[in-house]
Amino acid sequence: MESSLISLFLINCLLCGLLTLHLLARPIKNEHTRILGACYCLIALLNGLGYLSQTSDLWQFGSLRAVGATFMGPLYYHYFQSILGARNESVLLNGAHLIPGATIAIILFGGINQLMGWITPIILLSFWAYLAASVYRLLLAARSLQQTNKAQPMAYQWLKVLVAILTTNAISELLINWEISLGKPLAKSTFMHITAFLFLGINLVITYFALQRHPLWDWMLEHTQHSNPSKTKGGNSSEETKRLLKQFMQQLNNQQWFKEEAGFTIAMAARALNIPQRQLSEAINAETGLSYSQLMNKRRVEEAVTMMSEHPEKSLTAVMYEAGFRTKSSFNREFSRVTGKSPSEYQQLKHSIQSV
Structure with missing residues (x-):
């Protein structure tokens, strides 16, 4: 049982480390991807310290893990603020x-034995207080997130996912500490193992989302617009963003970038248009509420629909490749997202209409 916990700590450390690199090493970084990258860096560090505390006799590793755990709440709370476009807090509040x-650091490393019993309550209070603050902010912003800027409903979905993860984490910490208070060591804690397995699953799903460019993950990476939909971060007016989007769409259709064999990246599009990459990303997001890759996939779906209408004899595989998709999973997912039907359902519908 102890060895399985060690393995889980190590695997979660590696997965979160990879997600950290994915978030922080990208060409375009906005405020919230930096903060989320810092969150995953901290999670990787906590799992690494958990691994070291179980494989080493040094008590300092476990102590550092306890200190680091108190920074999870503040980081995710700041992440919520960055997504919701909240004003920065004062230096004193930060x-x-x-x-x-x-x-906790003073108690542990200062050897203040009289206050050792306060460590667990402080950690738990930190988790639950920041979870409550994040939920409160999300509830306050729920109506505006669902009714304003086209991009905002995606923000609401993403933040709801994070609230679910934070709630799971807070409940898990409560149960783990309850079990430890009964005298069971961490290495033999049933809830610690359940939690480690659960977050391994969550980290694997998020890694899959990152690799597959899932709409939620993709939006989070490229979204830079906050509360003011008429202005981009770089200060461009709405007219300017409309002009940039029109220019991009003209080139997209004329050059058929969406059909490029290796995939036409936003960096390539920006170079072709002779504008900064960030400026193009912000213009697409501000005017459509979509990320660059979502817009490209939407155009590919439109091309697939046209081919299915004009050439009903074509197989779905041929349509998929000619429209610019490279995998069946992305073709099915994006087609359903745009049209509300799977490719096969849409094709059957077209055949039935044409046969009438």
Whole structure:
């Protein structure tokens, strides 16, 4: 049982490390991808310290893990603020977020034995307080997120996913500490193993989303627009973003970039248009509520629909490749997202209409 927990710590550490690199090493980085990258970096560090605390006799590794755990809440709370476009807090308030971690560090490394019993309550209070603050902010913003800017409903979905993950984490910590209070060591904690397995599954799903460019993950990477839909981060007016989008769509259709064999990236499009990559990304997001790859896939679906209407004899595989898709899974997913039907259902519908 102990060895399985060690393996889970190590695997989660590696997965979160890869997600950190994916978020922080990309050409375009916005505020919330940096913060989310920092979150995954911290999770990787906590799992790495968990691995070291179970394979080493040094108590410092476990102590550092306890200190680091108190920074999870503040980081995710700041992530929520960045997505919702909240104003930055004052230096004094930002410094207050460090108090729980600093307190635990002083108790542990200062050897203040009288206060050792406060460590677990401080960690749990930190988790639940920041979870409550994040949920409160999400509830306050729920109506505006679902009714305003075209991009905002995607923000609401993404934040709901994160709230579910944070809630799972907070409940897990409560159960793990309850089990430890009964005298069971961490290495033999049933809830610790369940939690480690659960987050392994979550990390694998998120890694899959990243590799498959899932719409939620893809939106989060490229979204840069906050509360003011009439202005981009770089200060361009709505007219300017409309002009850039029109220019991009003309080239997209004339040059058929969406059919490029190796995939036509946003960097290639920006170079062809002779504009900064970030500016193009912001214009697409501001005017359509879609990321670059979502817009490209939407255009591919439109091309597939046209081919299915004009050439009903073509196989779905031929349509898929000629429209610019490279995998069946992405073709089916994006086609269903845009049309509300699977490719085969759409094709059957067309055949039945034409045969009448």
